[in-house]
Amino acid sequence: MDISSLAPDVQHFLGQAAYSELGEFEALARAVATxxxxxxxEGLSSAAGRALSKHxxxxxxxxxxxxxxxxxxxxxxxxxxxxxSKTSGADWHELLLSCYLAGGLLDxxxxxxxxxxxxxxxxxxxxxxxxxxxTDVLVHELQTAIExxxxxxxxxxxxxxxxxxxxxxxxxxAMPAACSAAAAEARIEPVFTELIAAxxxxxxxxxxxx
Amino acid sequence: MDISSLAPDVQHFLGQAAYSELGEFEALARAVATxxxxxxxEGLSSAAGRALSKHxxxxxxxxxxxxxxxxxxxxxxxxxxxxxSKTSGADWHELLLSCYLAGGLLDxxxxxxxxxxxxxxxxxxxxxxxxxxxTDVLVHELQTAIExxxxxxxxxxxxxxxxxxxxxxxxxxAMPAACSAAAAEARIEPVFTELIAAxxxxxxxxxxxx
Numbered sequence: 001m002d003i004s005s006l007a008p009d010v011q012h013f014l015g016q017a018a019y020s021e022l023g024e025f026e027a028l029a030r031a032v033a034t035x036x037x038x039x040x041x042e043g044l045s046s047a048a049g050r051a052l053s054k055h056x057x058x059x060x061x062x063x064x065x066x067x068x069x070x071x072x073x074x075x076x077x078x079x080x081x082x083x084x085s086k087t088s089g090a091d092w093h094e095l096l097l098s099c100y101l102a103g104g105l106l107d108x109x110x111x112x113x114x115x116x117x118x119x120x121x122x123x124x125x126x127x128x129x130x131x132x133x134x135t136d137v138l139v140h141e142l143q144t145a146i147e148x149x150x151x152x153x154x155x156x157x158x159x160x161x162x163x164x165x166x167x168x169x170x171x172x173x174a175m176p177a178a179c180s181a182a183a184a185e186a187r188i189e190p191v192f193t194e195l196i197a198a199x200x201x202x203x204x205x206x207x208x209x210x
Numbered sequence: 211m212d213i214s215s216l217a218p219d220v221q222h223f224l225g226q227a228a229y230s231e232l233g234e235f236e237a238l239a240r241a242v243a244t245x246x247x248x249x250x251x252e253g254l255s256s257a258a259g260r261a262l263s264k265h266x267x268x269x270x271x272x273x274x275x276x277x278x279x280x281x282x283x284x285x286x287x288x289x290x291x292x293x294x295s296k297t298s299g300a301d302w303h304e305l306l307l308s309c310y311l312a313g314g315l316l317d318x319x320x321x322x323x324x325x326x327x328x329x330x331x332x333x334x335x336x337x338x339x340x341x342x343x344x345t346d347v348l349v350h351e352l353q354t355a356i357e358x359x360x361x362x363x364x365x366x367x368x369x370x371x372x373x374x375x376x377x378x379x380x381x382x383x384a385m386p387a388a389c390s391a392a393a394a395e396a397r398i399e400p401v402f403t404e405l406i407a408a409x410x411x412x413x414x415x416x417x418x419x420x
Binding site: 022025026029030032033037038039041042045046048049052053055056059068069070073074077 | 235236242247249251256262265269279280
């Protein structure tokens with residue numbers, strides 16, 4: 001039993017993943033605009049470019065199927081905009097942590113979900129989403145800030161715990177409708193356990209308790 | 211007599227052009243975030259990606275010469291940030307016009323200035339900066355809005371005239387120092403005439419009087 005047997009609808013998957021990457025790009029672009037120095041701004045601009053490139057790769061897949069990107073993304077705007085707004089953070093470090101944790105979890109999630117897509121698209125999408133996100137600069141900035149400021153570390157640990165809840169809700173809502181049935185829940189459970197484990201590793205890597 | 215005999219300093223050129231493209235990217239990313247609908251947001255995200263790609267291409271050139279991007283861009287931060295702040299506009303249409311007109315003029319300018327760079331870099335930089343900026347979507351949005359709203363058209367015409375002044379000042383300050391001499395002014399004059407002509411064509415294309 002695994003997530004791939006859930007077979008998400010291709011257009012649903014592409015529209016949602018594409019809008020999710022666009023949201024990640026917008027969040028990173030805000031982090032670029034408010035970066036405290038040029039070296040960090042430069043590093044973040046690469047990460048923003050990578051999220052944008054994933055977004056455009058998904059848009060290409062939508063166009064390849066003769067669908068309209070705006071139409072396919074439209075159903076996910078309200079939910080994902082609300083998510084991004086709730087997780088935009090009170091300051092630059094919270095925004096950075098959101099980009100890193102939510103971006104990482106959602107990439108992981110969509111990669112897992114892509115296992116259930118048809119063979120002529122699933123592996124290509126998995127490869128696209130699995131490309132390096134350029135988040136080393138986020139990790140480095142967060143690690144340094146947390147090491148130098150215990151109070152910030154505590155605040156970010158709390159923020160990370162809240163983020164994972166909100167992000168898992170987004171992932172949950174992205175599951176095919178059939179999955180609300182109890183039988184399907186049993187299949188989803190291990191996937192979410194895995195997503196949370198990867199999230200915990202990211203938190204640990206920053207020196208934060210998940 | 212032409213601008214190429216002015217031979218700009220390579221590092222000066224790369225640092226300034228790179229930070230200028232980063233500013234263009236940030237302005238377009240703000241336009242993405244505040245776009246009125248998904249189709250426009252999608253189109254603007256491509257334009258933002260193209261500015262970012264020009265920026266990263268210039269960063270690659272800086273690294274190829276074993277210089278540090280942040281160090282090379284640093285001298286231009288204050289002036290260009292001030293320029294972007296003055297030209298960010300009172301609303302989304304003004305921002306769009308700024309992205310289109312200032313981005314176009316500065317690309318034109320740096321392409322002309324690159325004529326004076328060494329042979330092993332000038333043509334490559336000119337090709338990079340001459341790549342399609344993906345601004346069709348900006349033109350389309352502005353044209354439509356201007357056609358449907360005479361008052362907006364008048365306001366944007368004024369905004370465009372103010373923009374060209376501020377943008378030419380940035381270009382002027384980007385000239386090699388020697389150019390303040392009267393002899394050099396004579397060489398610069400025709401280049402600026404050409405930049406203004408291209409600006410006027412962009413204004414005309416939008417239905418605005420330059």
